[in-house]
Amino acid sequence: MIQLYNVCKSYQKDSSAALDNLSLKVPKGDFVYITGPSGAGKSTLLKLLYCAEKPNRGQILVNGQNITRMGSSHIPHLRRRTGIVFQDFKLLESRTIFENVAFPLEVQGKKRYEISNKVYQVLKHVGLHGKLHQYPLQLSGGEQQRVAVARALVIDPLILLADEPTGNLDFEVTLGIVDLFKGANARGTTVLLATHNRELIRRFPRRVIALENGQLVDDYTP
Amino acid sequence: MFDRIVYLCRRVLRNLKGSPILCSAAIGTVAVALTILVFFALIVLNVQKMAAHWSKEIQVVAYLDNDPPGARLDDWRKLIKGMPEVGQVRYVDQDEAFRRFRARLGSDSDLLEGFGVEILPASLEITLKEGHRSQMAAEAVVGRLRQNPDFSEFSYGQDWLERFESFLGMLRFGGAILGSFLLFAALFIVANTIKLTLYARRDELEIMALVGATPFYIKTPFLLEGALHGALGGLLALIGSFAVFQLFLQRGLSSLLLVSGNEQIAFLSWQQQLFVIVVGILLGIIGSALSLRKFVRI
Numbered sequence: 020m021i022q023l024y025n026v027c028k029s030y031q032k033d034s035s036a037a038l039d040n041l042s043l044k045v046p047k048g049d050f051v052y053i054t055g056p057s058g059a060g061k062s063t064l065l066k067l068l069y070c071a072e073k074p075n076r077g078q079i080l081v082n083g084q085n086i087t088r089m090g091s092s093h094i095p096h097l098r099r100r101t102g103i104v105f106q107d108f109k110l111l112e113s114r115t116i117f118e119n120v121a122f123p124l125e126v127q128g129k130k131r132y133e134i135s136n137k138v139y140q141v142l143k144h145v146g147l148h149g150k151l152h153q154y155p156l157q158l159s160g161g162e163q164q165r166v167a168v169a170r171a172l173v174i175d176p177l178i179l180l181a182d183e184p185t186g187n188l189d190f191e192v193t194l195g196i197v198d199l200f201k202g203a204n205a206r207g208t209t210v211l212l213a214t215h216n217r218e219l220i221r222r223f224p225r226r227v228i229a230l231e232n233g234q235l236v237d238d239y240t241p
Numbered sequence: 242m243f244d245r246i247v248y249l250c251r252r253v254l255r256n257l258k259g260s261p262i263l264c265s266a267a268i269g270t271v272a273v274a275l276t277i278l279v280f281f282a283l284i285v286l287n288v289q290k291m292a293a294h295w296s297k298e299i300q301v302v303a304y305l306d307n308d309p310p311g312a313r314l315d316d317w318r319k320l321i322k323g324m325p326e327v328g329q330v331r332y333v334d335q336d337e338a339f340r341r342f343r344a345r346l347g348s349d350s351d352l353l354e355g356f357g358v359e360i361l362p363a364s365l366e367i368t369l370k371e372g373h374r375s376q377m378a379a380e381a382v383v384g385r386l387r388q389n390p391d392f393s394e395f396s397y398g399q400d401w402l403e404r405f406e407s408f409l410g411m412l413r414f415g416g417a418i419l420g421s422f423l424l425f426a427a428l429f430i431v432a433n434t435i436k437l438t439l440y441a442r443r444d445e446l447e448i449m450a451l452v453g454a455t456p457f458y459i460k461t462p463f464l465l466e467g468a469l470h471g472a473l474g475g476l477l478a479l480i481g482s483f484a485v486f487q488l489f490l491q492r493g494l495s496s497l498l499l500v501s502g503n504e505q506i507a508f509l510s511w512q513q514q515l516f517v518i519v520v521g522i523l524l525g526i527i528g529s530a531l532s533l534r535k536f537v538r539i
Contacts, residue, residue, distance in 0.1 A: 069451070092455070099453035113259050123452035128245065170452070186260055 020209045021068065024145040026077030028063055028233075034219065038074070039233035045211065050204045053213040055230035061213035064230070066181045068211070069101050070094045082177060099127055102171025102208070106183040108163045110155040110170075116142065117151040120169045127174070137173055145169045145199060147209040161192030168199045172208075178190050179203055181212045191216065196225055252462040256442075263438040264470065270434040271474025271521050272481065274427030279482040279509065279517060280490070282421060285416040286513075287494055287506050292409055294505075296374040299402065301367040301382050308334055308363045317389075321365065326373035326382055331366045334416065335359060362393065378404040403414040424520075432528035437466060439529075439536045446536050460533050464526050469526025475518035483508060 021028040021044065028038040038060045045051055053061045067079055070086055079086050086097060110119050117138055124134045142148045145165040147158075155163050164184060172180055179200065185193035197212075197219060204210045214220070220227060220241065227238035257264050309317070314332060321330045334343075338361040343350045369378055378396040386392050439446065449459045482490075486508050494506045509517065 071451075095450075095453045095455045095458075097453075098451060101453075103451055109444065109451070111445055111448060122448065125248070126449060126452050126454040126458060130244070174452075 020048070020082060021045040021211070022078075022080040023064075023067075024078045026067065026074045026079060028060075028067060028072060028074045036152075036233045038067070039078070041230075041233065043228060043235060043238065047209055048204070048207055050154075050201070050210045050225040051212070052225055052227045053211060053228055053230065054157040054215055054217075054220070056215065057059055058232075059230040061230060062182050063233070065103075065182050065211065065213055068180055069098060069103055070176070099123070099174060100177045102174060102176035102179040102203075104164070104167050104171050104179070104181040104184045106186040108155070108160075108167045110163060110166055112155050115152050115154055116147060116158070116166050119155065119166055120173050123170060123174050138169075141169045142166075143174045144172070144202075154210075159192075161188050161195065164188060164192075165199070166195055168196060170204055172199070176208055179210045180206050181210070181216075183213055185214065185216060185219065193219060194222070230240060249462055249465060251386055253375060253446075253465050256462065256466050258468070260438060260441060263356055263441055264466075267331045267431070267434045267467075267470040267525075268473045269476065270430050271427075271471050271524055272477035274423075274524070275475055275478035275517055275521055276482050276485075278420070278423050278427065278520070279478055280485075281416075281420065282509065282513070282517075283482070283486065283490060284494065285412065285420075285508070288412060290507070291505075292405070292412070295405070299369055299374040299378050299379065301369070301386075301395060301397040303365045303367065303383075303386050303392045304362040304396070305391060306362065306393045309391065313391075317365065317391075321367060321382075324382055324385065326369050326378040327367055327476070328370040328373075329368040331368075332363070333366055338363065341427040359418055365392075376406055428524055428527060431471075431524045435525075435528045436535070437469070439463065439532050443536055450537065456537055458535050460530075461518045463533055464529050467525035467529030468522045469525070471521035471523065471528075472518055473521075474525070475521025478521070479509075479514055479517055490497065 023041055023043050026038055026041045029036040041060070041064070047074065053064060055061055063072065068081065068086075074087055077087070081097065082100070084097070089097065105143075111122070113204055114122070117236045120138045120142060121134045124137060129137075139148060139151075142151060145168060147162060147165055147169065150158065150162070153164065153222055158166065164187075168184070171181075181200065185196055188196065193216070200210050200212060201223065224241040227237065228235065229239075318330050318332070321327055335358040339353075339358040342361060343353055346352060368381060369382070379402060383395045383397060386395065446459060491506050
């Protein structure tokens with residue numbers, strides 16, 4: 020599903036590389052933790068996968084498509100099959116929970132009744148179907164992250180990229196969020212979850228890709 | 242397609258409803274910028290209108306030594322009327338010239354006691370066609386008439402014409418320069434105000450891009466919103482400037498241009514008013530497009 024070949028990325032010419040000659044493969048349906056200290060290159064790796072950044076060197080294939088050569092007009096189509104979850108949720112505060120989750124489907128031009136059905140199902144799945152008409156700031160941090168996960172899942176993504184999604188949440192809430200990722204993974208979605216939470220990896224052991232200074236230092240399944 | 246249009250309109254309305262203060266600021270900026278432009282246009286257009294009115298006075302007067310015989314006069318008339326610049330030719334005989342002079346002297350007309358009509362020459366008053374009321378055309382007509390020795394002297398207000406033409410030239414040049422400057426200033430201000438509204442919505446723009454919105458999908462509602470801001474701003478500018486025109490400007494311009502009666506100082510025609518709204522719409526669209534370039538990055 021995801022293949023990286025000798026990928027290098029540095030943000031400024033003279034600065035040290037955020038990713039340094041990184042090569043790895045993630046098969047379809049895999050669940051992978053990306054770990055490493057701050058500045059290891061976890062976020063950069065995810066940004067390259069959803070085309071927010073371009074590598075300076077190397078090739079990246081996603082679902083058989085070389086995204087390093089992809090024109091900017093094709094990027095939106097790649098993102099329509101990619102769910103993305105952030106540490107800071109990135110929800111629209113002026114929109115209701117329903118509208119936030121419906122947003123990716125609206126963007127894809129889906130019909131209104133399709134959107135309503137799908138959004139309700141997903142919100143029910145994450146346990147927030149009772150809060151459809153509330154606004155993000157009326158919810159707790161954990162609930163907001165559930166909304167963000169629902170927004171990522173509503174498009175039935177091929178890949179789910181999560182950048183420190185539980186960084187701001189307590190452990191009980193974290194477990195609930197990871198449960199949602201596991202559920203998506205069980206339905207066939209490839210999940211890449213960037214975290215430095217060792218306890219999480221211990222509780223839900225899956226393949227771990229460890230980065231340090233932009234280089235792959237370990238790749239193991241506990 | 243219809244769903245798409247409805248959706249776009251809903252998004253535009255939502256944006257307007259979502260940030261009424263910023264939208265009002267954008268509309269207000271367009272309105273103020275266009276009001277200044279409208280005032281400027283009113284001054285330039287009315288001065289030009291007055292100038293065109295004054296230019297009707299431009300005529301060539303060819304003086305004759307003696308009253309010519311009727312047949313010869315008709316020949317001259319035909320010849321002069323045949324010139325491309327000439328509109329009308331009127332013969333003023335010595336009697337009429339004397340009568341006019343007496344009338345002009347008014348209460349001092351008794352100064353003419355003892356003088357006969359022969360003190361004033363007969364003349365041909367040649368009015369130029371519209372589009373030929375210039376120093377060049379007047380000189381061309383005079384040049385041709387000089388070849389006829391029966392005409393002793395010519396008068397076509399040479400100094401006045403020269404000054405009038407340089408004034409018109411300055412007005413047009415100054416109008417073009419100042420108008421373009423004002424338009425660019427308006428565009429700059431409008432683009433920056435719209436940039437503020439986009440800055441307030443940068444999260445929305447970022448999230449749209451992240452969930453797979455195409456640049457077209459992201460930009461279209463903002464461009465439509467810019468157009469709507471521009472149209473409303475243009476409309477406000479017209480209403481505001483019409484009110485100010487009625488209250489102050491008409492009277493001010495009348496006294497400035499020494500026009501008797503307000504009826505000759507006019508507001509913009511409906512085509513010009515439509516043009517102001519179109520300029521507003523273009524300002525809004527271009528301003529939005531310039532700002533969107535910075536904020537929408539896929």
